[in-house]
Amino acid sequence: MQFSQIVDDLADRLNLTSTDSQTRLGREVNRYYRRLRTALGMADATTRAVAVSAAKVLGVATVTFSGVQKITRVYDDTSGTRRYLTEKHWDELREKNPGTNNPTEWATQSADDDTVTILLNVLAQDTDVLKADGFLTTTDLSGSQVPAFPEDFHDILIEGVLADEYRKRERLDLAKISKAEYEARLSDLRMWFAKSLNKANQQGELATTRSSFLGGGSGGGSAPSGGTSYIQTGLVTFDRDPDAPFAVTASSAVVPNLDADKLDGLDSTAFIRANGSTPLTANWDAGSFEIRAETLESDIATGTAPLTVASTTVVTNLNADKVDGKDLGTSSDTQVIFNDGGTTLSGSSGLAFNNGTGELIVNGAIHGSKSAGDALVQLTVATVQDWTIGADFSDSSRLKIAPALSVGSGDLVIIAATGIEQLKFAATQSASSNANTLDDYEEGTWTPVISGSGGTAGQAYTTQAGLYVKVGQLVHATFNVELSTEGTITGNAQISGLPFAAHATYGGISAISWASLATNWVIIFAEVLSNASLASLVGAPAAAGSSYTNLAAADITDTTILRGTIIYRAAA
Numbered sequence: 005m006q007f008s009q010i011v012d013d014l015a016d017r018l019n020l021t022s023t024d025s026q027t028r029l030g031r032e033v034n035r036y037y038r039r040l041r042t043a044l045g046m047a048d049a050t051t052r053a054v055a056v057s058a059a060k061v062l063g064v065a066t067v068t069f070s071g072v073q074k075i076t077r078v079y080d081d082t083s084g085t086r087r088y089l090t091e092k093h094w095d096e097l098r099e100k101n102p103g104t105n106n107p108t109e110w111a112t113q114s115a116d117d118d119t120v121t122i123l124l125n126v127l128a129q130d131t132d133v134l135k136a137d138g139f140l141t142t143t144d145l146s147g148s149q150v151p152a153f154p155e156d157f158h159d160i161l162i163e164g165v166l167a168d169e170y171r172k173r174e175r176l177d178l179a180k181i182s183k184a185e186y187e188a189r190l191s192d193l194r195m196w197f198a199k200s201l202n203k204a205n206q207q208g209e210l211a212t213t214r215s216s217f218l219g220g221g222s223g224g225g226s227a228p229s230g231g232t233s234y235i236q237t238g239l240v241t242f243d244r245d246p247d248a249p250f251a252v253t254a255s256s257a258v259v260p261n262l263d264a265d266k267l268d269g270l271d272s273t274a275f276i277r278a279n280g281s282t283p284l285t286a287n288w289d290a291g292s293f294e295i296r297a298e299t300l301e302s303d304i305a306t307g308t309a310p311l312t313v314a315s316t317t318v319v320t321n322l323n324a325d326k327v328d329g330k331d332l333g334t335s336s337d338t339q340v341i342f343n344d345g346g347t348t349l350s351g352s353s354g355l356a357f358n359n360g361t362g363e364l365i366v367n368g369a370i371h372g373s374k375s376a377g378d379a380l381v382q383l384t385v386a387t388v389q390d391w392t393i394g395a396d397f398s399d400s401s402r403l404k405i406a407p408a409l410s411v412g413s414g415d416l417v418i419i420a421a422t423g424i425e426q427l428k429f430a431a432t433q434s435a436s437s438n439a440n441t442l443d444d445y446e447e448g449t450w451t452p453v454i455s456g457s458g459g460t461a462g463q464a465y466t467t468q469a470g471l472y473v474k475v476g477q478l479v480h481a482t483f484n485v486e487l488s489t490e491g492t493i494t495g496n497a498q499i500s501g502l503p504f505a506a507h508a509t510y511g512g513i514s515a516i517s518w519a520s521l522a523t524n525w526v527i528i529f530a531e532v533l534s535n536a537s538l539a540s541l542v543g544a545p546a547a548a549g550s551s552y553t554n555l556a557a558a559d560i561t562d563t564t565i566l567r568g569t570i571i572y573r574a575a576a
Contacts, residue, residue: 170182450502
């Protein structure tokens with residue numbers, strides 16, 4: 005039974021339902037559990053039953069289980085049916101030569117704080133999982149934990165607690181019955197421990213390690229087979245020629261200190277030593293593999309190439325002393341042009357290229373200096389024609405002319421890759437303080453809202469659309485809004501949601517059209533206030549003559565329509 009089941013059983017028998025009562029019963033169960041451990045000679049710490057599993061290792065007769073300190077039984081259920089192995093003493097099992105069938109016997113070989121290694125009566129022929137039941141030390145029982153003795157004796161804890169509870173309630177007749185049952189069942193449990201092959205395990209008396217079988221002597225006598233290790237101090241001689249003296253199953257482990265006379269039938273003279281003391285006796289073909297070294301040196305005489313390369317691929321980071329026999333060590337060699345500016349062109353013919361097209365291709369920048377009034381780059385053509393500077397038209401590669409571009413008496417034409425003439429500004433404006441600089445152009449949409457200076461809620465629209473064009477700081481914002489539900493509007497009526505905040509000094513004012521207002525108006529304006537992204541609605545009502553006033557929330561209806569274009573100056 006689990007700890008929680010024991011407590012629930014006690015609560016049902018005693019008709020206790022409160023959480024405090026069950027907590028108290030749990031403490032009493034653990035108190036009696038500690039008494040039992042002391043009476044039975046078990047370890048001081050509380051133990052609980054656990055179920056663990058571990059996979060067999062091919063060719064090995066031992067299996068190590070983790071998360072357990074003592075194992076009571078081992079079984080195999082890989083076939084779908086639980087088959088229990090018979091427990092033996094370790095000394096008895098190790099004397100047997102291990103077989104190669106399914107394991108039928110086991111013995112504890114070693115144990116520590118949380119692992120137990122068992123010895124099987126076979127060398128594993130597969131990696132199937134074995135399972136085991138055992139015990140693990142804990143502080144106190146709780147939750148689903150199980151006492152560390154057979155379930156048939158779990159009622160001892162129940163009878164012990166019942167005896168105390170009945171005595172507290174002065175039900176001495178019931179207390180006497182439970183006490184007698186507790187004593188009788190405790191005697192039965194002591195007898196079970198005395199008969200069990202696990203007595204030493206249960207009482208913590210089993211040594212935690214087993215000494216390995218140690219071979220020895222001066223001869224090559226037989227040694228036990230299986231997974232048990234042993235040390236051979238004498239000379240082992242094999243006489244099986246031409247057969248192999250011994251066989252090793254597949255293993256990647258290195259045998260330390262093994263000094264062999266030959267490797268794959270070859271002695272040491274057939275191998276190159278790492279210290280370079282063994283020279284090659286023939287050409288060495290490394291095939292498709294690399295040869296790596298800090299320095300490669302050739303001592304071939306002049307007249308024979310020290311290195312032959314069949315590939316035309318450029319060798320990255322190769323620093324050669326000469327190129328086609330030309331010494332490039334200093335910029336004094338006049339047969340080449342250096343990119344560090346150290347070469348001065350001489351002669352009257354200038355720089356000429358003949359690659360079939362007459363083009364000069366520069367991957368990088370062209371830098372130069374000139375006298376005042378002279379052109380840095382000058383093109384002379386026989387007839388008037390366009391001067392085209394080509395560039396990659398992608399966003400990541402642009403043609404930049406700085407600090408200024410003067411077109412003289414001609415036209416500046418910008419042609420995109422598609423043939424469409426366009427001038428593109430960056431998505432994010434870089435504002436300029438120069439009054440004569442155009443620093444932004446943008447087109448887009450905005451969402452106009454009929455709102456109130458005191459708050460807006462619950463509106464619905466039949467139409468709600470807005471477009472804008474921004475050139476520099478000047479914004480043209482058109483809009484068309486038609487309400488289907490007025491909702492709640494308080495304060496003065498406004499149009500909010502303008503795409504840009506207005507200038508700090510003043511935004512601007514524009515006349516708009518309207519329909520379905522609650523009041524008759526002669527004219528209505530949208531006035532954009534400074535530093536705001538909204539426009540107040542002001543106008544002249546029919547009854548007030550030429551005086552202007554703000555439109556109030558009461559002027560708006562469920563079907564109000566407002567249309568127009570608001571022109572104002574933005575903050576940037």
